[in-house]
Amino acid sequence: MVTRYRPRLRRDDPFVAISCDNSLAFKTGTQRSERPVFINKIAPCRHACPIGIDISTAFHLASQGDIDGALRTYLQDNPLPGVCGRVCYHPCEAECSRGNFDESISIRSFERFLSDHGQVDIRGDVPIHSRKEKIAVIGSGPAGLSSSYHLARLGYQVTIFEGRSEIGGMLRYGIPSYRLPRSVLDRDIQRIRSLGIDIQGNTTVGKEVSWKELASFDAIFLAVGLQSGKILFEPFGVESAVITGVEFLADPQKWSLDDSTQKTLIIGGGNVAIDAARTLLRVRNGNGSNITVICPESRDQMPALPEEVNEALEEGIRIVNGWAPDKLHRKDGKLVSLDFYQAEIRIDEASGTLEIMRAGKEVQKHLADKLIVAIGQGMESDILPPGIEVKGGKVVVDEWGRTSLPKFFAGGDAIGEKAFVADAIASGKRGALAISCFLRGRDADTEFQAYHLGKSHTFSFRHFIEGPEKDLVDLKRVVSFDHINTLFFCESPRNNPDRLDPGTRKSTFEEVTRGLEPRQMEEEIARCFRCGTCIDCENCLDFCPDISIIKDARLGMYGFDSDYCKGCGMCSVACPRGVVEMVEETT
Ligand SMILES: Cc1cc2nc3c(=O)[nH]c(=O)nc-3n(C[C@H](O)[C@H](O)[C@H](O)COP(=O)(O)OP(=O)(O)OC[C@H]3O[C@@H](n4cnc5c(N)ncnc54)[C@H](O)[C@@H]3O)c2cc1C
Ligand code: SF4
Ligand code: SF4
The missing domain is CATH 3.50.50.60 (FAD/NAD(P)-binding domain)
Known part of the structure; x- marks a missing residue:
């Protein structure tokens, strides 16, 4: 069903003429040489995030008060938002378009806020143990946890083997608790465990369990990290x-x-x-x-x-x-x-x-x-399966994390990824897609083409699970700052988190960086342009001189009435966030 709109005047509209009526008698659509295309695109922050989190959609949901929905959006790609909201090196912020306007958005603080304030039970969203294949994951750092989480979401039966008594890898045994409180790590891990993942602690593969004993698993993901200084x-x-x-x-x-x-x-x-x-x-x-x-x-x-x-x-x-x-x-x-x-x-x-x-x-x-x-x-050489190819102290893999041994995949620090948490999580996510393709006899390159984000080496896990037709988004296109109409935004300073003062913090393991207060977070949420994401601001229909903007309720996206749109491009100019663009009319 489509709806024709009549614009309404708002107090905060810029001082420009807006259309209140059209000439229905004249089908001005025949004058058109260009037509508008309404399609969501990828925000630069998402493109820069190694995990490919849909940050702009999460900001949009949060702006509507839906903190749980925003957290759920993060969890589509990242199983460790509490961790990343504290220790990620946040390359997303360096690419944030708002940085070209005044100051970038506090994206990492937003992730932390969602993890601290949102409540999401993901168990109902996934087909737990719906597939018969079993996968062994060796190592429970961020790479192992991420691959386990995504594989479990796809319905596989996952067992993690971890040599230490507790899981988390360097998140628990490396990063100090004054930067990453263990209660936060435990909360993220508990959510991952809730997907029915079997965890075998105190079990070093190659010692307590032999590699041969893993033969019954259909695929093995190596996430052993680099353990020896x-x-x-x-x-x-x-x-x-x-x-x-x-x-x-x-x-x-x-x-x-x-x-x-x-x-x-x-x-x-x-x-x-x-x-x-x-x-x-x-x-x-x-x-x-x-x-x-x-x-x-x-x-x-x-x-x-x-x-x-x-x-x-x-x-x-x-x-x-x-x-x-x-x-x-x-x-x-x-x-x-x-x-x-x-x-x-x-x-x-x-x-x-x-x-x-x-x-x-x-x-x-x-x-x-x-x-x-x-x-x-x-890496200690004796912790790897015999015969696997290693070069420069790292496991040799192709871009999908496939090793030289059949059914063995690898990720994280062990393959020489950038040694950061977000990159380890990203490699676990890629490994899950590759293992799923391997087990279903599908080609990972083809699958990746359909879901990958822009030119990055990551992809949308939600679209991989739900299919590309789910909503109108072009995963290949990144909206740059040039596409943002800044007339619709006012300058406002960035909110930065407070820190414990040095004199107090240096003698305690209490967390140094505090979260943003709800009021500060509200301001950050309002500051985000939501690049490339239609938020129903309705500027396009307010500014269309022919009142020919229509909304497709099924897709939740705007379109145009071809009888009346004469292709003037006002909607494209009036869109603050680069969703509407003009293309040559072909018919
Ligand atoms: C002190 C420190 C601070 C850091 N700070 C940051 C930071 O602020 N931000 C950031 O982004 N990154 C940081 N990093 C880097 C980040 O922690 C690593 O890049 C990340 O943890 C790598 O993840 P991984 O899963 O590959 O390996 P790891 O986290 O190392 O986990 C590997 C796991 O595999 C287990 N294992 C190994 N062999 C076997 C076996 N044969 N059988 C069973 N289990 C096995 C290990 O016990 C370990 O638990 C830091 C690292 C350290 C050491
Ligand atoms: S994981 Fe890191 S790069 Fe990605 S959104 Fe969070 S802070 Fe930004
Ligand atoms: S303004 Fe918002 S959507 Fe745009 S790049 Fe920055 S955080 Fe992402």
């Missing part, structure tokens, strides 16, 4: 004084480092080094006088997230940049000091690899009782 020098005789960053973070109380008079050097410039320093500060009850982070990178080159570096500096952590370790000195079986040489980093843009060069003859000596080495992680 790399070491610098062989610490002969002073082993107890040298630990890796990941060992320390997995159990900070175990290493007897609480004595704040012990001079402790932390080597590395990444997240692990910064997390180790800030955790040690808290273990030492806020006394950071003998904690020093030292790395070869300049401050700008440090791979740690800038916000983490700034927070560490605010807490009084000393960071020494531009020095690389050279020699370790010991005396009477004790660590005494380290020599560092002046360093310069060269980054090969093409491969992303970095080279540490000597930049001068100067040497710095740092006294040290303890050394925490945080220079990256590697």
